[in-house]
Each structure stands twice: as C-alpha cells, then as structure tokens.
Amino acid sequence: MHLTHAFRVFNIWLKLKNKNYTHLLVGTPMHGNLGDQAISLAEKKFLKANNINFIEVTFDCVKCLQRLNLKNIKTICLHGGGNLGDEYLNEEYSRDFVIRKFKDKKIIIFPQTVFFKDTTNFSDFPITKAIFDSHPNLTVVAREAESFSLMKKYFPNNKVLLTPDIVLSMDCTKNTKRKNKILFLFRNDSEKKIKNDELLAFRNKIHKPYKVTMSDLNLNRNIGCMRNIYLKSKIKKIRKAKLVVTDRLHGMILSAITNTPCIVVSNYNHKIKSTYDTWLKKLPYICFTEKLTEVDLEKMLNVCGDWKALNGDFRPLKNELL
Numbered sequence: 001m002h003l004t005h006a007f008r009v010f011n012i013w014l015k016l017k018n019k020n021y022t023h024l025l026v027g028t029p030m031h032g033n034l035g036d037q038a039i040s041l042a043e044k045k046f047l048k049a050n051n052i053n054f055i056e057v058t059f060d061c062v063k064c065l066q067r068l069n070l071k072n073i074k075t076i077c078l079h080g081g082g083n084l085g086d087e088y089l090n091e092e093y094s095r096d097f098v099i100r101k102f103k104d105k106k107i108i109i110f111p112q113t114v115f116f117k118d119t120t121n122f123s124d125f126p127i128t129k130a131i132f133d134s135h136p137n138l139t140v141v142a143r144e145a146e147s148f149s150l151m152k153k154y155f156p157n158n159k160v161l162l163t164p165d166i167v168l169s170m171d172c173t174k175n176t177k178r179k180n181k182i183l184f185l186f187r188n189d190s191e192k193k194i195k196n197d198e199l200l201a202f203r204n205k206i207h208k209p210y211k212v213t214m215s216d217l218n219l220n221r222n223i224g225c226m227r228n229i230y231l232k233s234k235i236k237k238i239r240k241a242k243l244v245v246t247d248r249l250h251g252m253i254l255s256a257i258t259n260t261p262c263i264v265v266s267n268y269n270h271k272i273k274s275t276y277d278t279w280l281k282k283l284p285y286i287c288f289t290e291k292l293t294e295v296d297l298e299k300m301l302n303v304c305g306d307w308k309a310l311n312g313d314f315r316p317l318k319n320e321l322l
Contacts, residue, residue, distance in 0.1 A: 023054040027079035032219030035250030080110030111143035113271040144274035185246040202292040
C-alpha cells in the first residue's frame with residue numbers, strides 16, 4: 001500500500017472514532033479532471049454550509065470502508081458528476097459496491113447525469129438497476145431534466161430528486177480585469193463530438209487584438225493533494241478570459257459562475273444541452289450551439305451578464321441531507 005494512501009485510510013479511521021461525524025462523502029477523485037475536482041470542492045462547500053459534519057473518502061479508499069467501523073455514520077453521500085451509466089465503469093462499480101455493502105445506511109447520490117448506451121438484458125444496466133432496487137433508503141439526484149426523466153424511468157423504487165450540478169451552488173465572480181484572450185477548452189476523448197476542421201475554421205475567424213489559448217480541463221494525470229491549487233488556477237484563467245469556447249460541461253459551468261461569456265457546443269450525450277436548457281438558458285452570456293458556424297462571434301465578445309448562485313434550487317438536496 002502506498003504511504004499516502006495508507007495515511008488517508010488511517011486518517012479516516014481516526015475520524016470515525018469521533019461521534020460528531022455523521023456523514024461520509026465517498027468517491028471524490030484524485031485524477032486530473034478539473035471538472036470533477038470542481039464538483040468535489042463544491043460538494044464539500046455545500047456540506048459545510050449546511051453544517052454537516054462529514055469525512056471525505058477519496059475514490060482509492062472506497063474499498064477500505066468495509067473494514068472500518070461506521071456505526072456513527074448515518075448517511076453516505078456518493079460523489080456526483082456524469083459517470084452514472086456504462087461509460088465510466090470503474091466509477092459505476094465503485095458506487096455499486098457501496099450501495100450493496102451498506103444497506104443499513106441512508107445513501108444519497110449527489111447530482112448526476114445518467115447515460116446508458118445499452119439497456120438490454122445483456123448489458124451492465126440490469127445489474128445496476130437490481131443493486132439500486134435492493135437498497136431500502138437510496139436517493140438519486142439528477143442534475144438536469146433529461147436525467148431526471150430517465151432516473152424516474154430506470155429507478156422507480158428509489159427516491160429521485162432534481163437539482164443543478166453542485167458547482168452551480170458556487171459564486172466565483174470577482175472584479176477581475178479581462179484580457180483580450182479567448183480560451184478554448186476542448187476535450188480529446190470518447191465524449192468529443194465536434195470535428196477538428198470545424199474547430200479550426202472557427203478559430204481562424206478570430207482576429208486581432210484577440211489571442212487564442214488552447215487548453216482543456218483534463219490534466220491527464222493524478223494531482224492528489226494539489227487538486228485545489230490546479231482548480232483555482234484554471235478558474236482564474238477562465239475569469240480573466242474575454243470569451244471561453246468549449247465542449248466541456250464544466251467549461252460552461254465555470255464560465256457561468258465567473259460571469260465569463262461562453263460558447264458551448266454539444267457533446268455526445270444530453271448532459272450539456274440538458275444542463276443548459278434546465279438551468280442556464282436565461283443567461284445572456286452563455287450560448288449553446290450544435291454548430292460553431294451559427295454563432296455570432298462579435299456579439300459574444302461584447303455580451304455581459306450577472307451570475308447569481310442557484311442556491312434555492314438545491315433545497316431538495318439540503319432537506320434530504322438533514
């Protein structure tokens with residue numbers, strides 16, 4: 001066992017001896033996807049804001065829970081995001097493990113997008129459904145309307161709630177002087193939908209004095225205890241940008257909570273469009289499009305807005321935690 005991993009497990013063991021801790025936040029990542037790290041940060045802020053005494057259990061320590069004494073723990077909160085389905089099976093199997101092992105605990109799956117490419121009897125879907133159905137006190141929280149509809153259909157035996165993505169509970173607006181920089185945040189994985197030639201054609205439309213910076217929200221490596229430093233650095237860059245162009249859900253969300261104009265294009269599933277339609281459609285500085293060629297670039301370079309955290313929309317989750 002790696003020393004840092006052993007230390008995290010030991011730290012969890014020590015905290016479990018304190019009866020004041022009533023909740024676990026389980027499955028937070030150590031990897032370099034800064035969208036997931038933003039979710040982790042927002043989850044912890046949300047729990048603290050609601051006076052929940054919780055212990056964080058990172059993804060690599062989940063299996064260790066079965067060897068620890070959880071008698072004082074009343075509720076297990078499972079890390080949210082966009083991994084409920086058959087695309088990210090490591091996360092799905094880890095979540096299923098907790099739901100199977102701790103049927104005596106109340107379990108809340110924090111705001112998620114659900115997406116199963118295959119729901120036949122020969123897929124992973126019926127296994128997940130059976131595990132969810134078997135738990136007597138499981139709440140599943142959808143982070144946009146399409147997932148809410150699917151969860152009601154897939155998991156009729158569980159309580160299903162609708163709230164925004166947890167990062168939309170944050171406010172990262174500051175009076176930062178914007179630079180003449182346009183920040184491109186585009187993924188390079190299985191979720192990518194936009195073609196490179198379309199992206200290049202749009203980039204070629206950008207003229208001086210604007211400078212284009214190509215980047216991403218995935219650092220492609222574990223960032224461990226440095227995760228908040230990397231995340232805050234990226235948020236600062238977004239906040240200073242004149243415009244963000246992205247196909248990342250949290251490229252759009254981090255732009256929203258920093259008052260940064262953003263053009264967001266669709267990915268391969270419903271999570272970006274449904275999040276936009278459900279929560280962000282009224283923001284004039286967030287523009288969703290299926291094709292970059294249809295966007296009025298000059299308009300987006302001069303638009304402004306006023307972000308207000310969607311705290312009232314999190315009331316169902318808050319009530320479920322207390």
